[in-house]
Amino acid sequence: MKLTVWTYEGPPHVGAMRVATAMKGLHYVLHAPQGDTYADLLFTMIERRNHRPPVTYTTFQARDLGSDTANLFKTACLEAYDRFRPQAMIVGASCTAELIQDDPGGMAETIGLPIPVIPLELPSYQRKENFGADETFLQICRHLARPVEKTAHPSANLIGPTALGFRHRDDITEVTALLEDMGISVNVCAPYDATPEDITRLGAAQFNVLMYPETGESACRWMERELGLPYTKVVPIGVGATRDFVAEVAALAGTEPKFDESRLRLPWYSASVDSTYLTGKRVFLFGDGTHVAAAARIARDEMGFEVAGMGCYNREMARPIRALAREYGVEALITDDYLEVEATIEALAPEMILGTQMERHIGKRLGIPCAVISAPVHVQDFPARYSPQMGIEGANVIFDTWVHPLVMGLEEHLLTMFREDFEFHDAAGPSHHGGHAPRVLGETEAAHRAEKAPEAAAPASSVEVVWLPAAEKELKKIPFFVRGKAKRNTETFASERGQSEISVETLYEAKAHYAR
Amino acid sequence: MNDHSPPTPSRGCLDTPVLKERGQHEVFCGLTSIVWLHRKMQDAFFLVVGSRTCAHLLQSAAGVMIFAEPRFATAILEETDLAGMADAQEELDRVVHELLARRPDIRQLFLVGSCPSEVIKLDLAKAAERLTVAHAPNVRVLNYSGSGIETTFTQGEDACLAAMVPVLPETQARELLLVGALPDVVEEQALGLLEAIGVGPVRVLPAHTKAEEYGVGPNTVFALTQPFLGETHAALIRRGAQHIPAPMPFGEEGTTRFLEAIAAEFGIGADVVARVTEGPRARARAAIAKVSEPLRGKRIFFFPDSQLEIPLARFLTRECGMDAVEVGTPYLTRDILGPDLALLPAGPRISEGQDVDRQLARVRADKPDLTVCGLGLANPLEAEGLATKWAIELVFTPVHFYEQAADLASLFARPLRRRAALRVEAT
Numbered sequence: 001m002k003l004t005v006w007t008y009e010g011p012p013h014v015g016a017m018r019v020a021t022a023m024k025g026l027h028y029v030l031h032a033p034q035g036d037t038y039a040d041l042l043f044t045m046i047e048r049r050n051h052r053p054p055v056t057y058t059t060f061q062a063r064d065l066g067s068d069t070a071n072l073f074k075t076a077c078l079e080a081y082d083r084f085r086p087q088a089m090i091v092g093a094s095c096t097a098e099l100i101q102d103d104p105g106g107m108a109e110t111i112g113l114p115i116p117v118i119p120l121e122l123p124s125y126q127r128k129e130n131f132g133a134d135e136t137f138l139q140i141c142r143h144l145a146r147p148v149e150k151t152a153h154p155s156a157n158l159i160g161p162t163a164l165g166f167r168h169r170d171d172i173t174e175v176t177a178l179l180e181d182m183g184i185s186v187n188v189c190a191p192y193d194a195t196p197e198d199i200t201r202l203g204a205a206q207f208n209v210l211m212y213p214e215t216g217e218s219a220c221r222w223m224e225r226e227l228g229l230p231y232t233k234v235v236p237i238g239v240g241a242t243r244d245f246v247a248e249v250a251a252l253a254g255t256e257p258k259f260d261e262s263r264l265r266l267p268w269y270s271a272s273v274d275s276t277y278l279t280g281k282r283v284f285l286f287g288d289g290t291h292v293a294a295a296a297r298i299a300r301d302e303m304g305f306e307v308a309g310m311g312c313y314n315r316e317m318a319r320p321i322r323a324l325a326r327e328y329g330v331e332a333l334i335t336d337d338y339l340e341v342e343a344t345i346e347a348l349a350p351e352m353i354l355g356t357q358m359e360r361h362i363g364k365r366l367g368i369p370c371a372v373i374s375a376p377v378h379v380q381d382f383p384a385r386y387s388p389q390m391g392i393e394g395a396n397v398i399f400d401t402w403v404h405p406l407v408m409g410l411e412e413h414l415l416t417m418f419r420e421d422f423e424f425h426d427a428a429g430p431s432h433h434g435g436h437a438p439r440v441l442g443e444t445e446a447a448h449r450a451e452k453a454p455e456a457a458a459p460a461s462s463v464e465v466v467w468l469p470a471a472e473k474e475l476k477k478i479p480f481f482v483r484g485k486a487k488r489n490t491e492t493f494a495s496e497r498g499q500s501e502i503s504v505e506t507l508y509e510a511k512a513h514y515a516r
Numbered sequence: 517m518n519d520h521s522p523p524t525p526s527r528g529c530l531d532t533p534v535l536k537e538r539g540q541h542e543v544f545c546g547l548t549s550i551v552w553l554h555r556k557m558q559d560a561f562f563l564v565v566g567s568r569t570c571a572h573l574l575q576s577a578a579g580v581m582i583f584a585e586p587r588f589a590t591a592i593l594e595e596t597d598l599a600g601m602a603d604a605q606e607e608l609d610r611v612v613h614e615l616l617a618r619r620p621d622i623r624q625l626f627l628v629g630s631c632p633s634e635v636i637k638l639d640l641a642k643a644a645e646r647l648t649v650a651h652a653p654n655v656r657v658l659n660y661s662g663s664g665i666e667t668t669f670t671q672g673e674d675a676c677l678a679a680m681v682p683v684l685p686e687t688q689a690r691e692l693l694l695v696g697a698l699p700d701v702v703e704e705q706a707l708g709l710l711e712a713i714g715v716g717p718v719r720v721l722p723a724h725t726k727a728e729e730y731g732v733g734p735n736t737v738f739a740l741t742q743p744f745l746g747e748t749h750a751a752l753i754r755r756g757a758q759h760i761p762a763p764m765p766f767g768e769e770g771t772t773r774f775l776e777a778i779a780a781e782f783g784i785g786a787d788v789v790a791r792v793t794e795g796p797r798a799r800a801r802a803a804i805a806k807v808s809e810p811l812r813g814k815r816i817f818f819f820p821d822s823q824l825e826i827p828l829a830r831f832l833t834r835e836c837g838m839d840a841v842e843v844g845t846p847y848l849t850r851d852i853l854g855p856d857l858a859l860l861p862a863g864p865r866i867s868e869g870q871d872v873d874r875q876l877a878r879v880r881a882d883k884p885d886l887t888v889c890g891l892g893l894a895n896p897l898e899a900e901g902l903a904t905k906w907a908i909e910l911v912f913t914p915v916h917f918y919e920q921a922a923d924l925a926s927l928f929a930r931p932l933r934r935r936a937a938l939r940v941e942a943t
Contacts, residue, residue, distance in 0.1 A: 001565075001591040001607040003615060012574040033631045035664025037547025038573045040892030050894065050899035059541040062634070062665040076540070083873060093565035096631035096665070100599070124567060125595045 006338045006358055008313035008376060012122035013094045014039050015132020018142070018215070018388035020090060021053040021163035025195035026140075027086035029077050031069070031104050033060040046379050047164055048130065056080040069120070070102050074111055074351075081113050088196035089113065090136065092120035110243050116196065118143045128336075130288070130314050132213040133162050137191055138218040144199040147227055150206065154253045155185045157205045159223075159231070160216025161192035166375040167389045167417070168192060168212070175209060175236065175389035182250060182258050203227040205251040211235065211390070213290055214314060236390045237267055238398070239302055266395040270303055272387045281406065282308040284350040285342055286333070287374025288358050291316020291389070291445035293324055294375045298398060300328070308350045309333065311341070350404060351486060357381075367484070369405035465494050489514050519713035526614070528858040529826075532866050534848060539871025542892055543821060543846060544908075545664030546672025548577045549629065550686065552593060552912060553673055554587045556697040559623035559725045563615065563846060564662070565608065566630030577908075587622070588822035589615070593632055603637075608643050616655060623654065623726040626676060634685065636705030658683065658725065668846040670744040670822045670911060677721055678747035681755060687731025692718045692778065695749075696742035699914040706765070706917055709775060712792045715782045721748075727780075732757055739778050741765060741916060743856070746849040763855040764827035767835045767921045768800040773855070792797075796918035808836035810829040810932040811925065817884035819893065820844035820870050821907040824851050828910065828924075830860045836925050840864035841882045886932060899942070901930050 013030060020028035021043050021464045029034070034073060037057050043049045058076045060069045078093065091104040105119020118139050122132050137160075156179055161168035169192075176186050187205035188198045202223060208231035211222045220231040230252055236245035243259065248255035269275065283305045289312040299305040311333030318334040325332035330404045333344050342362045353363045353370040357378050363370030372381055373389075388394040467475070479485050486507075493510035494502050547570055550562045564570050571590035591611045597604045608627075612809065616622060625647070627640045631889055640659040647657040660673040660679040677695065692715055694706060703720060710718050719730045721738075734756035740749065752940045753759065762777035763770045772793060777787050816838050818825040825845045832838040842865040850857070867875070872893075879887055879902065886899055894904040905928055915924040 001604075001611050003589055003611050004571045004592050005566075005575075005586065005589045006572045007568060008577060009568075011568040014572065033545070033664040034541045034543060034668065035547070035573070036569065037540075037705070037892055038544055038548075038576055040542070041890070042576060044892050044893075044895040048895060050895055052896045057540050058887055059539075061667065062663075065635070065665070079873070095569050099635045123571070125593060125598060128568065169855075209892075245626060346719060406710055465558045 004337075008196055008338075008356065008358065009128035009130060010039070010042075010334050011095055011124050011370060012127050012129060012132030012135070013092060013124065014042070014120060015134070015215075016042070016090065016092060016120055016136040017053055017055055017439065018129070018133045018162040018164050019136040019191045020055060021049070022161065022165075022191040023054075023194050023196070025087040026054060027080055027084050028053075028055045028088060028502060029073070029080050029091045029104070029108070030055055030057050031073050031076075031092070031097035031102060032057045032059065033096045035063055036096075036290050043163055046377075047382050048379070049163070052084070053163075054084065060097075065100065066168050069100060070107060073102055073107055077108055077113070077117075079110055081115070086115065086196075088116040088118065088140075090120055090140065091119045092122055093124075095124035098122075098124050116143055124287040128314075130316065133215040134218045134316075137162075138222055140191070140196070140199055141202065141219045144196055145202045145223065145227060146200060148201060148203045151187055151204045151512070152184070153185055154183060154255065155187040155205045156249070156253070157187050157202055157208045158189040158192075158231070159208045159210050159220055160212035160214075161189065162212075162215050163192075164214070164375070165192075165212065166381065167387060167394075170386050170388035171211060171390040171394070173386070173394055174388040175211060178236065178242070178259075178391050179209070179249065180247065181260050182246070182255050184249065184253050184255070203229065205229060207231060209249070212364070214288055214316065223496075235290055235294055237394060238298040239264065239395050240297060241294055242391055242395065261392070262390045264395060266302060266399045269399050273438070275304070275403075276408070278305045278403070280354055281305045282348075282350045283352045283354055284308050284345055284348055284359075285310040285311070285373070286353070286355040287316050288312055289321050291374035293317075294389075296324060297326060298395075299354070302395075303399075303402065305352070309344060309348045311335065311344070312354075327387055327503060342366075349488065351485075352404065354404075371402045371405055398494055409420075465491050465500060465502060467502045468504075471504050471507050474504050474507055525696055526535045527862075529860040529862055529864070529866060530857050531794055532856070532857075532862060532864075535865055535867040537867060537869045537871045537874065540873065541668070541846075541870045541871070542819070542872040542890055544577065545631070545663075546571070546662035546667025546675055547573060547628065548626065548669055548670065549579045549662065549672030549676070550574065550588045553697055553722070556700075557624065557722050557724065558654055559727075560587060560626060561615065561619060561622045561624070562626045563612065564588070564590040564627055564628045564630055565633045565640060566593065567626075567632045568592055570632075570764065572628045579745055587619075593636075598636060604638055605643060605646075606724075609647065612647055612651075612657075613872060616651060616748040623656065625655065625657045626679070627659040628672075628676075629659065629663055631665050634661060634663045634665060639721065647718040656683070668820075670742070670824075671740070671747075671847070672743045674747045677745065680722065681732065681748060681751035684755070685731040687733045688735055689717075689731065689733070690735040690737070691730065691780075692716070693721055693736055693738035693752070694850075695721045695740050695745055695752070696740050697722055698741055698916055700871035702914045702916050702920060705919055709796075709917070711776065713772070713775060713779050713789055715778055725928065737781055739774070741744055741774075741853060742824075743849070743852055744847075746847070746852060749849075750853060753782055759851070761851075761855055763830065763859060764824075765916050766827050766924060767831035767858075768797055768804060768918060769835055770831055770856075771800070771921070772797060772826065773919050777855075791802055793918070800918040800921040804835055804925050807922045807926040807929050810929045810936070811886075812837035813839070814932065815841050815882070816928075817841045817879050817882055817887045818843045818845075819875060819887070819889035819907070820846040820867070821888070821890055823847060823849075824910055825888070826860060826866075827856045829864065830856045831924065832928060833861055835921075836860065836928070838886075838928075841884045842867060842875075842878060844868075844870065846870070865924075884930040886928060888928075903935050905931050 043053045058072045091108040108117045206219050208229050209229045223229040225442050234245040236242040246257045246259045285295050292312050307328045309330050313336045322332040340359050353359045354373045360370045387397050490510040538799050644657045644659040656681045660675040732755045736757035739760045760781050762774045765771040765774040776789050829840045829843045844867040848868045887902050894906045897904050914920045
């Protein structure tokens with residue numbers, strides 16, 4: 001048993017729902033108890049879909065347990081077929097139905113429906129949402145995709161975008177445009193908006209663009225083996241990655257790498273003098289493996305940040321993220337326990353967090369600015385406006401998104417200049433930056449911290465450090481948004497040297513010591 | 517009696533045949549009720565023993581609340597727990613010890629059963645007994661099931677309160693027990709009104725903390741402020757307590773009749789109630805009249821969700837001038853809803869249970885002006901051109917008693933006002 005409050009990923013059948021909901025003409029019959037329909041609202045509310053997910057639940061109850069549940073399942077399959085007339089059906093069990101061992105696949109087969117019925121084996125007690133999506137899409141491809149004649153023009157499939165994917169909708173548009181610039185058309189985009197019939201035509205493309213390894217890699221590997229379709233390994237998030245992607249695609253398609261940079265603004269924005277203050281900002285990265293890897297490269301090479309730490313919650317990506325972290329000289333954090341993430345962020349004290357919805361809240365709690373780079377996300381990260389992460393516009397979107405939570409150069413300069421002005425005193429806080437508001441501990445939170453204090457707060461040396469009045473006054477002159485760090489650094493500096501008092505001297509010695 | 521209330525139909529919907537359906541249920545399971553129950557019971561912790569799905573459901577239902585160190589969590593069953601029973605009990609002990617060490621402020625721990633834990637027949641009652649002994653006297657450990665195979669949405673609160681009734685001490689005192697978790701502001705208003713009428717002493721179930729608990733016995737009388745408390749009702753009667761049947765305190769009329777029924781039990785006349793409540797009643801009537809304008813003459817359809825549907829339909833038809841087309845409820849407990857059914861003007865279909873696709877066919881044929889439904893159905897129905905009011909808000913928002921009567925009406929009026937206000941076509 002594992003004690004959990006927050007989960008980064010849902011159960012695997014939610015992954016299967018993400019594939020079913022992304023597609024058209026496909027229906028999912030899910031053997032599940034009453035209540036599992038809660039997952040519908042992820043699609044109708046968070047993603048704001050205007051239709052019900054194409055999922056029929058058997059919603060068995062306690063009185064049905066026994067042989068009756070098997071009949072319920074068969075009836076549900078038949079009624080769903082009659083009502084929705086899908087081109088194909090996927091069938092499977094949720095966590096509870098997995099325990100009652102009704103074998104949805106076998107039962108569906110005996111009904112003899114005139115359409116392909118694809119059974120899913122999703123081990124709910126071992127695997128999670130991303131696995132569910134990846135496995136479901138693999139099974140759909142295995143059952144439906146066949147070798148077919150190639151298209152006359154160079155074409156590619158877009159593989160991996162699903163329902164409830166972070167910015168999948170707009171990434172598709174952006175990647176389609178990148179390919180079109182090189183004269184390559186999209187044969188099939190799947191699962192997003194594809195029908196089962198479209199899946200049968202996957203083999204007509206020259207190659208696959210693997211947009212999201214988490215949800216499409218198994219299918220890409222299978223297609224490489226069975227249909228002879230190579231697939232791209234670079235995910236085009238960020239300027240450098242997009243250039244590499246274009247080169248990779250050109251090699252696969254045998255065309256010239258063409259890349260229209262006229263709308264690309266990140267490089268100039270990042271080079272302009274107002275961005276100088278971004279240099280060396282220490283950022284912590286957390287999310288799914290793909291987005292974290294892409295963000296690390298952007299952070300270091302395109303924004304001039306220092307990567308202070310990185311990690312991912314999906315174990316499937318543990319190996320590449322560990323390797324990448326070594327390359328960046330930091331330790332990888334592979335965990336799905338948000339308390340571990342919070343403890344790591346607290347220990348590293350970064351100046352910015354790039355993470356998920358959860359890290360946004362950790363950032364709020366710790367007073368650290370944060371931008372969202374990965375699922376799980378809430379409703380505001382399924383925006384109405386065009387906001388891809390991939391390609392040219394993706395790079396522009398990322399620059400804006402990451403910079404907004406930070407105090408920009410001119411603003412930072414003015415705040416420092418007027419730091420003793422009454423409107424800029426400590427307690428006021430910048431008007432629209434919640435992340436910089438002085439931190440107020442709630443009672444439970446304070447208690448929670450007090451519990452954790454013994455392990456977390458024990459410094460290297462047990463010397464009691466006292467601030468002399470003059471040093472304390474000097475400390476107050478430091479802008480409040482960096483004062484916490486300055487205070488902590490000075491105290492560490494003093495205690496490491498066995499000094500029990502902090503004078504103005506000590507303060508500036510520490511400042512010089514930590515200067516970069 | 518109250519002169520301003522509309523004439524009461526003698527039998528209302530009491531004799532209306534109920535359409536009973538079974539099929540796909542588009543409803544929450546009982547675990548969802550933890551989200552509001554833990555706010556109410558300040559020294560309680562709710563530990564769900566379930567799967568990742570249960571944790572994911574709680575996270576989806578709790579929204580941003582999940583980030584506020586909430587007093588609930590899920591012990592997620594893993595492959596190894598499914599192998600042998602003895603092992604699972606030991607694992608549960610370990611998780612509970614870990615949890616209570618981390619949260620020394622907890623006085624009551626609820627082990628909440630889920631579908632997976634029920635199907636593998638993990639004996640949580642035995643675990644609760646064992647853990648109560650292990651953590652006595654600081655922490656009392658109780659258990660109940662909030663699984664989808666046994667409970668629908670608000671029934672989770674019922675199962676929780678019913679689990680508390682047997683452990684309340686015995687008393688001979690004549691006291692009123694107000695049953696059902698209400699928002700604090702509403703609870704204070706209710707207690708204030710009852711005190712002014714001269715009813716007392718009054719206790720509430722659930723109490724804020726374990727320390728505030730009281731006894732129950734043959735002289736206890738109780739009134740339900742929520743309609744979904746069937747099991748709790750039965751458990752209290754088993755302890756010898758007497759139920760005061762009354763309409764649910766929604767709207768001006770519902771609240772007045774609710775108070776009158778309690779007052780009568782304590783030998784206090786309706787004239788006293790009328791005198792005490794004159795101000796709030798007039799306020800509620802005026803406020804309802806103001807906000808319910810868009811509702812007059814409009815047709816409403818209820819999908820089943822919380823069991824609040826029948827009392828709400830009664831309020832909306834009698835006090836806001838709406839016509840009910842279909843009133844769906846997950847369960848219809850006549851012992852509790854009799855007074856509301858009798859007041860609901862005959863006409864609507866009453867349905868119990870659900871076959872969601874059939875019900876969707878009915879709502880499309882009926883084309884009501886307003887449809888009350890869950891979040892999984894609301895946007896899809898809006899996209900089809902039906903105005904909707906999502907039901908879960910009715911459980912989280914203060915809606916009971918006089919001062920909230922107009923807020924309740926405006927929850928239904930707002931979607932209609934919004935549709936009238938928007939000048940762009942949504943596709």
